[in-house]
Amino acid sequence: MSTFFWVLVIVGSLFLISNLGKVKASKKQTNRDNRINRFGKRQKQPKVNQQS
Numbered sequence: 001m002s003t004f005f006w007v008l009v010i011v012g013s014l015f016l017i018s019n020l021g022k023v024k025a026s027k028k029q030t031n032r033d034n035r036i037n038r039f040g041k042r043q044k045q046p047k048v049n050q051q052s
Helices: 002-020
Strands: none
Touching: none
């Protein structure tokens, strides 16, 4: 009986994880100017004028 319970828990957990992985962020969240650069992709940064 204990084995059956743990099999149900594992299968249920895998099902929930697979369904939650399909959730995507909204366009408002992904198209921000101040978004965190998590993966190191280089983006064009605006030129800063430095005066001496």
